[in-house]
Amino acid sequence: MKNTDQFIGKRVLVVGLAKSGVAAAGLLHRIGAAVVVNDAKSIEGNEEAAELQKQGIEVIGGGHPSDLLDRGFDFIVKNPGIPYTNPLIAQAVSANIPVWTEIELAGRISEASIIAITGSNGKTTTTTLLYHMLNIGKKKPLIAGNIGTVACTVAEEAEADEIMVLEASSFQLAGTESFKPHIAIFTNLYEAHLDYHGSLDEYLDAKLQVARNQTDEDYLIFNQDQEAVDRSISPMRSRKVPFTTLGKREEGISADREWIYWLGEPYIETKIIKLPGRHNLENILAAVAAAILSGCDKPSIENVLSSFTGVRHRMQYVREVHGRTIFNDSKATNTLATKSALSSFKNPIVLLAGGLERGHSFEELRPFMVNVRVVVAIGETAQRFAEFAAGCGVTETILADDMEEAVKAAYEASAENDVILLSPSCASWDQYPNFEIRGDRFIEEVMKL
Structure with a gap:
């Protein structure tokens, strides 16, 4: 872990006793923060709550006390599924208390480089494809986020020569402040989760957090075939790597019926691909681009494309x-x-x-x-x-x-x-x-x- 001194003595409220909340509370306690956990449900008989209490962490259940924020918390870590309309969270935002999700913690402490994948559809398939490519290519990938282990738990053990492949939802990204993956992937944008975000603009704004803190030393792989995505990423400072399934392009990664092209040059024949569908070809292009940028060799990439038949329950x-x-x-x-x-x-x-x-x-x-x-x-x-x-x-x-x-x-x-x-x-x-x-x-x- 790196930069853990920033958390010593900090007063932190963790809201939500789900998997990410339990992980965040335990991590923050271990690195020296003063942690309080709060959940709307009763904690009677809750094994996770009991385990946190054994560690010396205060756990408050059965609702959100109206005076809870009077304790002067430095920041809050909330479960991603808790909306910002929640009275306690809304009160914290009004009081200018930072409200994070646990991937913000992961980004702050991870020794490993991070590749973050977001988008309305295709996140899991892209994440899985990329993980297997990096694994076969001996790049020491770690899988985290929606698809696997809680990101901050993975980050706690991650080493500098490893790569964290992180599936990141809009709910998670909305609660980030300094999160900065070395490679970001934006698969696509469709109307989704508007009941949570309130509007398509707010939903898109959350997704764009995946790249807002990137610099010109980082990469943003994005769907050039979607005008809304293409237009929205233009202010980002990262090196932009477009992908398209509409034929050969000189920049980024592209595909036609016969070839996948990298920087306009034939790279892999599409006939070896086992995974059907144009939408999956988009996922493949995004994963291949990230694998190439991570130094993965072509035989390892071809191995996955010729054998991968889909994530369970997704085509x-x-x-x-x-x-x-x-x-x-x-x-x-x-x-x-x-x-x-x-x-x-x-x-x-x-x-x-x-x-x-x-x-x-x-x-x-x-x-x-x-x-x-x-x-x-x-x-x-x-x-x-x-x-x-x-x-x-x-x-x-x-x-x-x-x-x-x-x-x-x-x-x-x-x-x-x-x-x-x-x-x-x-x-x-x-x-x-x-x-x-x-x-x-x-x-x-x-x-x-």
């Missing part, structure tokens, strides 16, 4: 059964994600879709249903999705009660060379606790075929 290749190729995209909980999935294939598709009824329209999918031959609909939206599919010209629609029935029906309705795709376009909570369990059930049934 994950499952298996091939009698000429049918099967993919698990359970993470597709909205139409935007399912649009990307459907546009990834030219073969006929047997689509498994449906889930929690939120009343949202499926109309955005209509232009992308052209290759869908069969729809197997599940969950609360099953009837509505089946009717929508029929209106799109899908020749066969099937209603299924559960995943076992859905997978069997999809396979029986499929033909050789079809793609069987779970891409629900809906949340899972009507039938499953989360999209991971939904995807696991899908895989279990596929493996029985």
Whole structure:
């Protein structure tokens, strides 16, 4: 760790007893800060709270006392999911008390160089691709953030010859002040989390924190195909590395149907890539650019591109059964994600879709249903999705009660060379606790075929 002296004797309030809060509280206590932890829920029977108390950390539960900030805290570390409209956080902001998330701590103490990946979609796939490239290339990567271990926990043990590959959400980045990755990646921007940020401008502003503190010794890899991203990063001082899937460019990294180009020169043939879809090609370009800038050799990059078949539940290749190729995209909980999935294939598709009824329209999918031959609909939206599919010209629609029935029906309705795709376009909570369990059930049934 570096720069830990800055925290000695500091009075710190950690708000939220979730994983990041527990990690931040423990770290700050170990490096000499006077820490108080506060959570809205009761701490009775809470094992994490008890463990922090054993360490000598004061833990206050059951609400946010109105006089808590009278203790004169130097700064606050809040759980990323706690909005700034929370009365305690709003009170702190009004009082000019700095409000951080734990990745600010990670950036301040990490001996390792940091590569931070943000964007509306593709963060996890890009982070995973890059981690594997660096790992095979013997660059000693550490994975952290949304995808893995809490960043400040990783930073506490990180050494100078390692690289922290950090997936960073807008919630995390909004709570940063001096955070400065050596390489930043901005995958794309779509409307998301507006209930948290209040507006698209505020959401974008949070994302841009990934690069605001960079200098001309740092790199910003960004999506040149999105005008909003291209325009918004222009004030940044970092060296800009654009990526585009719209053909060869002389700067940054680009791709056409045959090649990935680095600085305008052919670098890797696209035919070796296993991961389908244009959206995944964007993720690949961003990861390859970061790997090159990190000194990774081309054979290591090619090794990953020729073998990586997707992050679990995100356009994950499952298996091939009698000429049918099967993919698990359970993470597709909205139409935007399912649009990307459907546009990834030219073969006929047997689509498994449906889930929690939120009343949202499926109309955005209509232009992308052209290759869908069969729809197997599940969950609360099953009837509505089946009717929508029929209106799109899908020749066969099937209603299924559960995943076992859905997978069997999809396979029986499929033909050789079809793609069987779970891409629900809906949340899972009507039938499953989360999209991971939904995807696991899908895989279990596929493996029985």
